[in-house]
Amino acid sequence: MTDSRGIPRRSFLRSAVAIGGAAAFSACLGREEVDVPTGPDDLSSFPKRQHAWNDVLPTDDHGNVVAPRHRVLLYLNYTQRGQPTEKDRTTIETALEGVEHAYERSGNGLLLTMSYSPAYFDRFDGGLPESVDLQRPEALAPFENPELDTPDAVVHIASNHAQVVLGTEEALKGNQSTLNGVDQPDASLTDVFKVVDRRTGFVGDGLPAENADDAEGIPADKVPEDAPLFMGFKSGFKKNQASEDRVTIQSGPFTGGTTQHISKLRLNLNQWYNQDDRWQREAKMFCPYHAENDVIEGAGDNLGDSSKIDDCQPTDETAREMGVVGHSQKSARARDDDDSPLILRRDFDSTDGGTASLHFLALQRGITDFVDTREAMNGTDVTEQSAVGQRNNNGILQYIRTERRGNFLVPPRSLRALPPAQPTGDAQEVTHESS
Template sequence: MKEEGKNGLSGPGESTNPSRRGFVAGATLGVALASAGIYEVIDKLVTPPERAVAESDKPLPPEQYAIPQSRLIMDDGTGVASSTGTIPVLIPPLHNHVITATLKVPPTANALQEAQQHLESVIQGLEKRYPPPPGGLGVVVAWGLPYFQRYIPSLGRDSGFFKAGTRYPAYLPVDLMTSKERGRTVYALQDARTYPSDQPPAGFGPVRLEQNHVAVLLRGDSLDTIMEATNALFGTGSDQAGDLFEVTSIRRGFTGGGHTGQQSLASKLALEAGLPGAKSIPVHAPIFLGFTTTIKSAESSTPVSNLETLPGWTDQWPNGYFKYGTIMPLSHLYSDLTTWYGEGRTGSQDFPAYADRLRAMYRPGLSCPAGTVTVDPPVESEDDIFQRVKESGSYGHNGSMQPVNRLRKAATSNYGETYPVGTPVSNRGDFATLDNPFHYTSDPVGDHYSAQKTAGLHFLIFVPTTETFNRIRLAMDGYYPDGRRVDVSPRSPKAGLNSVVHTTHRQNFLIPPRSRRSFPLAEFLT
């Protein structure tokens, strides 16, 4: 095995335990599906948050990705709920798992329609058994462009949405705003792309732009519930749906755990895994990098992230087939904790103190007591970003994205709700992981699988269009929609977090409404 690199990451394909590598990444999908690995200890380490009891007779929201009863705490800056806290913080489900797959279903109308009915039956069975998340179970089924390209080349019958003969991609939601800007049709779901700072760790190839047909997000406070849902959806019994899918990856992870005053999962599991830099993670921090990312003021309410909510964004209002749907970019990133916490053999001069990490996470000039975990600074404008770069030669991760992640003027939604200037349009769902990069992969060589644990993030976000995410992600690198670019190299330690996070995989998915989550559009094939 090669010596561990300065960033605390193992090299591609390396493993400290060759037998374990074959156990998870080889031909043992069934074992990988049945095992949660290191995450099995979570329910023993952390008491799940108290959640409001779901009303059993209340219908589920039409949005798949909605969490009907998220818990909100008032944070005192330490990452802990307090009667003196002043920062509203959302507490997401403890367990978050994503399983990606291609389809084993023949590309015929009959086969797809049978598969549609079967998958929907399995999911409805789970929803009858468990209340919604966070206390129960959330199942989100998202579809990639390869599904539509291969399985829905054209529609065979008229409907209230499309004419017979409508061909791919003409039935997909149209991004009206971007189409107007570019003078051509741009769809809300686009292939993933790379960005200026997308430079994976040494030894890894270019960012892998994946081509999965489907991704299933499972989340809730109970691991047993998540694993039962995994078995129902990907097991191969007659009442299970596994025969429909060829699993390509299993991505397991977690969030939070520290808001009640306990040691957070990020801190506990990093220490359990022996990660370099683990001792420096603040004891209540919900993520490896030591700050709270689920501040309520930075998250959209569910309807804002929908395809149809904001006038002029897409063509799904008032009666689009994908109304109540959204777009979900999904990626995997490594976090270089040794450099971030100043423990690396080189590069530690970049973030030697809390003040440097505060500047990188938020913005230059921000002052907080050392060790503060939860920060809610004022929203910055593009002009603020450029002025701070002029003054300090640097910009912050959070601050750089705010100008394009928020409404620039007040808007009244198609539902009659008024949203003020500065309302966020995205809703994050990312979660920490120790997997390298995944718990299981069907392609360990191509995915650079290793059994050696490392600090990572499965990043996912809900946005009205792919271009919304592109604009946000480009702003993270200092590129803005008006054509301006900050005078800082995108991989510089002065460019927010970019020098300590490394993206390895990307793909974009369309999340249909709950009523059309199972093999969307298959009902229109002949």
């Protein structure tokens, strides 16, 4: 859909989210005709898990969760020295509840989490309990040298509607006295935090192709029109994702929480689209078996609820015989004793700074689970016994560069406002995904 100014509506909305601010929010209200229900007056029915999104997100015909299209990440530093005060905790919780009253909890409404870094917890004596595996971020491959993110907190805002993420952001910054017809409290995150970084993005069929013109590192005319991500293929298959149960902390004072890793990956897809043919792209993203047997149609919707990696040869055999291994093929090796994947991906593409990138956001019970998954993705063991290079023909490693890494704890909802490192409250064990 194009308006009278010749600007595709969805491109405009993506640009508005990237720009941010009150003017962008106002412009979205005028261009995005949606009616989002307000949230409830009583929030006590909300799940204990901040990350319990799947129960209010739609699924496709195969049962795969359909991710919210628009995203904002706000990186925050606590402005006070030492341990947080109860007054500041009340301010944060009041601000968060304000936007939850304004928008219903859903993909078309608002979904959000608030998480905290190891640096935040350094202010407390004794550190985090042993039940929380929250390592400091570090480089996770011999060929990467990322900047390490150490802000105190990150808020992840998600919705199918640009005006919802922008309105939420402006309200949390104290710039909106009324949101979706609901009066906002006299409390904001910026009463307590300073915003030190802002990252934005999008995911969903057609959005990458519509927005590729704005980004360096990608041939705009080559991105498939139906692709949900810049690299042209579907991801987030149900059977290739950990469940919300699998990524939830099961014991200790942070029961019901999870850990979160956020990487910023810069994409260079000129060779991917201009030199690699379809066979090579399928082989490197999935596995050579899929490319040889025409398993994938288009972006991969025909695959159903799985990338069907079990049909591929073992990774080491593929490397020796074909000289190339697939990204999904390698990643699938990182599983637990019950054959479950270790991480739940909620990543999204971006054109922040005018470059094509991916904000790789993963949830897992402990950061070690992400490290193990990344080690499998690196394929270092494969390179030692085949002609596969450290990056060349080694999945998609040659097309991405890790610019930033950060690790965070997403506490249960009851502890989301400036949590202590050793809570003594009544956080209860959560055992069901809908809890």
